[in-house]
Amino acid sequence: MTPEQPRGGTELGRFLRARRARISPAEAGLTAGPGPRRTPGLHREELAALAGISIDYYTRLERGKETGPSTSVVDALARALHLEETEHEHLRGLAVLANRAAPEPPAAPSRTVRSGVRLLLEGLRPYPAHVVSRTDDLLAWNPGGLRLLSGIAEQPARQRNLARYLFLHPTARTLFPDWDHQVRGCVARLRALAGTDPDAPDLARLAGELLLKSPEFARSWERYDIKAPTHGRKAFRHSEVGDLTLGHQSMEVEGTPGHRLITYYAEPGTPGHDALVLLDLLGSQPTPHAPTSSQREPTSFGP
Structure with missing residues (x-):
């Protein structure tokens, strides 16, 4: 992208096009005409009419040739597309x-x-915790935080990435019974980053790799979901401690833009908590593959 080109216009058009394809005429309050429709979702002229703008203007906007939509136009499009806040x-x-x-x-x-x-x-031990970058690179961890992700410790430290693990590591589909739900949240976080920083080279490298290697990632990427949970419950089917459901919380690390601290927890005295104590113990022991404790292996790496 050259300095003269508008920044983010293509991402704006792609987002509009993807969301237009996901809303039916009935959902938008329109009556579909007779016969089958050749394309899913709303036609350009239908969305333009619902938003109160001309079809020519909307077409230029979607194709990235119109780069200065007013707040009122944006709000009208959001209402027509039934976007959440x-x-x-x-x-x-x-x-x-x-x-x-x-x-x-x-x-x-x-x-x-x-x-x-x-x-x-x-200090969070025995609760598993790790710090990730804005593109989900695993930057630091405690023993349970690495052991919880079965098999990821076998990868070189600098290649450990939650998105890469979910889509490319064979263990991930077994570890997460609701794998489809997990990958949707992962891709949504990356899509949101693409909207706020479309020139991010770290995102371009990761997305490019996954688009080449994972058809599932390519399909999720084209959905343009941008909502990802920051807390809730997550189920695991772990090869060492069995089935467990843990609470999880993701928090921004103040003072280091893009870093998130993710931790998992269970009520003391429950089987889930006992499983976390065992994971912490197992994660503290050296393995033939690689050190797993954040004290045995560097927890931060240079660019």
């Missing part, structure tokens, strides 16, 4: 980016995890 905010952000000239390529995000955060990971 998070999706509406995402569309607003894309519209702002579409009207900006591309700056110089951004600096690579830091992979360094502060010593205080590493101490926090140790």
